[in-house]
Amino acid sequence: MAWFDRLTVIFAKSISVVSTTLGLGAGETWPGEIALSIRPDIARFLSGKLSDGTILIAGTNGKTTTSLMTKTIFEHIGDTVVHNATGANLLNGIVSSFIRNTDWLGRVTADMGIFEVDENSLPVVLKYITPKRVVLLNLFRDQLDRYGEVDVIVEKWLSALSKLPKTTEVILNSDDPGIASLGRAVKGKVTYFGLNDPSKYLRVGEHATDSIFCYRCGHRLAYDGIYYSHIGSWRCTKCGNKRPLPTVTRGPRPLQGLYNQYNALAAVAIAHSLDIPENEIKKALRGFAPAFGRQEEIQVGKKTVQLFLSKNPAGFNASLKTVLEMGAKDILLVLNDRIPDGRDVSWIWDVDFEMIPPPVRVGVSGDRLYDMAIRIKYADRDMPLSRVYPTLEDAITMSLKKPLKGNALYILATYSGMLDVRKILKGRKIL
Amino acid sequence: MKQSVKIAWLYPDLMSTYGDRGNVVVLQKRAVWRGIAASVVPVTLETNVKMLLGCDVIFMGGAQDRQQKLAGEDFLKHKGPAVKKMVEAGVPALFVCAAYQFVGHYYKPYQGEKIPGAGIFDLYTEHPGDQAKRLIGNVVARVQHPEELAGTTIVGFENHGGQTHLGAKMKPLAKIIKGNGNNGVDGWEGAVYNNAIGSYFHGPLLPKNPAIADWLLEKAIGHLAPLDDSLELAANNAVR
Numbered sequence: 001m002a003w004f005d006r007l008t009v010i011f012a013k014s015i016s017v018v019s020t021t022l023g024l025g026a027g028e029t030w031p032g033e034i035a036l037s038i039r040p041d042i043a044r045f046l047s048g049k050l051s052d053g054t055i056l057i058a059g060t061n062g063k064t065t066t067s068l069m070t071k072t073i074f075e076h077i078g079d080t081v082v083h084n085a086t087g088a089n090l091l092n093g094i095v096s097s098f099i100r101n102t103d104w105l106g107r108v109t110a111d112m113g114i115f116e117v118d119e120n121s122l123p124v125v126l127k128y129i130t131p132k133r134v135v136l137l138n139l140f141r142d143q144l145d146r147y148g149e150v151d152v153i154v155e156k157w158l159s160a161l162s163k164l165p166k167t168t169e170v171i172l173n174s175d176d177p178g179i180a181s182l183g184r185a186v187k188g189k190v191t192y193f194g195l196n197d198p199s200k201y202l203r204v205g206e207h208a209t210d211s212i213f214c215y216r217c218g219h220r221l222a223y224d225g226i227y228y229s230h231i232g233s234w235r236c237t238k239c240g241n242k243r244p245l246p247t248v249t250r251g252p253r254p255l256q257g258l259y260n261q262y263n264a265l266a267a268v269a270i271a272h273s274l275d276i277p278e279n280e281i282k283k284a285l286r287g288f289a290p291a292f293g294r295q296e297e298i299q300v301g302k303k304t305v306q307l308f309l310s311k312n313p314a315g316f317n318a319s320l321k322t323v324l325e326m327g328a329k330d331i332l333l334v335l336n337d338r339i340p341d342g343r344d345v346s347w348i349w350d351v352d353f354e355m356i357p358p359p360v361r362v363g364v365s366g367d368r369l370y371d372m373a374i375r376i377k378y379a380d381r382d383m384p385l386s387r388v389y390p391t392l393e394d395a396i397t398m399s400l401k402k403p404l405k406g407n408a409l410y411i412l413a414t415y416s417g418m419l420d421v422r423k424i425l426k427g428r429k430i431l
Numbered sequence: 432m433k434q435s436v437k438i439a440w441l442y443p444d445l446m447s448t449y450g451d452r453g454n455v456v457v458l459q460k461r462a463v464w465r466g467i468a469a470s471v472v473p474v475t476l477e478t479n480v481k482m483l484l485g486c487d488v489i490f491m492g493g494a495q496d497r498q499q500k501l502a503g504e505d506f507l508k509h510k511g512p513a514v515k516k517m518v519e520a521g522v523p524a525l526f527v528c529a530a531y532q533f534v535g536h537y538y539k540p541y542q543g544e545k546i547p548g549a550g551i552f553d554l555y556t557e558h559p560g561d562q563a564k565r566l567i568g569n570v571v572a573r574v575q576h577p578e579e580l581a582g583t584t585i586v587g588f589e590n591h592g593g594q595t596h597l598g599a600k601m602k603p604l605a606k607i608i609k610g611n612g613n614n615g616v617d618g619w620e621g622a623v624y625n626n627a628i629g630s631y632f633h634g635p636l637l638p639k640n641p642a643i644a645d646w647l648l649e650k651a652i653g654h655l656a657p658l659d660d661s662l663e664l665a666a667n668n669a670v671r
Binding site for chain 1: 447500640
């Protein structure tokens, strides 16, 4: 019934175009929602039309950046890519991006699909799309009220991966014990990426660690070294389970921060597995521009704002470390508790704000500014009321008004906070 | 008055799911800011019970299933009896989330056998079935017990599937104004026994409720001078 699928696509596309023309908003997800309500398995039809197949990328942190890097590489070698660029990463978002990339006969106009997928949605997406590659980056505690516990996601992924055919290659982070443990469920080829650089080991472990127990026998894991959170060179002293040796360990580093090195390694592993030569990968990633709100540099008059999406303890620690390495002297923290941020802000107590050296000025804003203010106070850092900003506009204006002590104002914000900052500074939330 | 306080943190590596550290940090800083030396004693699987028995305040937090199983076996056998002895002797303690369930008589999952608890608190918890909604969201409640804190408005975030029912020996901690509390039915949140408090306000209960932190500390070391809590109270107010 391919004609009916095509008709569905044309129908959803028409409604989307009419509504955009009338200024009712294009919607990143609802054209897909319409198509899915008519044909629940429409994604199977659409992804089946891609001559070069689909790549799915999932993980708590880094999926937007990794998928953007991957897309950059494949576009560089001449592929036409359909991609969910705005982080619409549930099934309806993926179908919506397909609908945008079809012609008026309902035909898909791309060769390849590269999608980031929400952690909880991966099993359902895999039900309808049989990808060429699945790439799993990491799992950290994130929005416990929405996603549930890390172990529960590992179980769900294990079961979803075990149903994939031999033709799907799975690319896993060897340094995340939970992710690496998924390899045993895979029928097809498994490739591991990871770091081999003991000089980058942390001297003291971070607090926000999740999986420090063996996924095979439950015994406490030992680490030869930890890169960040629970990511490192791990082994079980009881059952002998240990970090698989990664085959992809080196690549270009287009962005700052250790976590971005992992994102780049994942993109390189994908490119390798599809036979893209080393020098082309390098060329493609030269001058790579980060996704919106991820290490995004925004010029405000003569001053620079560096915007870092920071949405969970592991991500926040990584951002903090990176901005301090970049020389941050003025930091503004924006904490919201809306649906996309997670309603529960307890996680800020798992972030190591204690790493901020006292001379650095910290300001706070967002819906839950006082929660953040007390967190900073209990890290024994100066938290005067003059830097507790009830409105985000004031927070940004006042922070930029005084002379900056460092090279930029560094803003670390949760998801909706990041969008609000962009709205204030760039006049628009996304692109 | 004591010049130093030892805070036992039970299973920091296993039962610290979502900001539980906040409670320990707040207890420690609020002592230190008053010139009282405060140390945190991590008590985990390998720790000798003697270390625990030498502590002045006890905290135990939430856990994921797998970690809770590991901690649970150890707690029932080793640390639990010691904690029971300490609570009976009046040592102040705070049990949050999974720990709150675990110090009761038992936890009955929706499938399978009852899981025995340490029996420190006279309460039990039952999971009403996999179709039942988890109780998730911001909570506002008014303290009933301990008496010194009666009338104080406390705020927090709950996220639990189990529903807890108090026995005759327990006093409810607070009356729910907004949210679900112990079981979503009887209107109570948390429980108090001697100087020990249990609560479903998961993770960082104490940062936005400094009165409870000070009450626990005072039970351990005696009267405390007041601190400037304007930021804490602003955060408390923002949730109401």
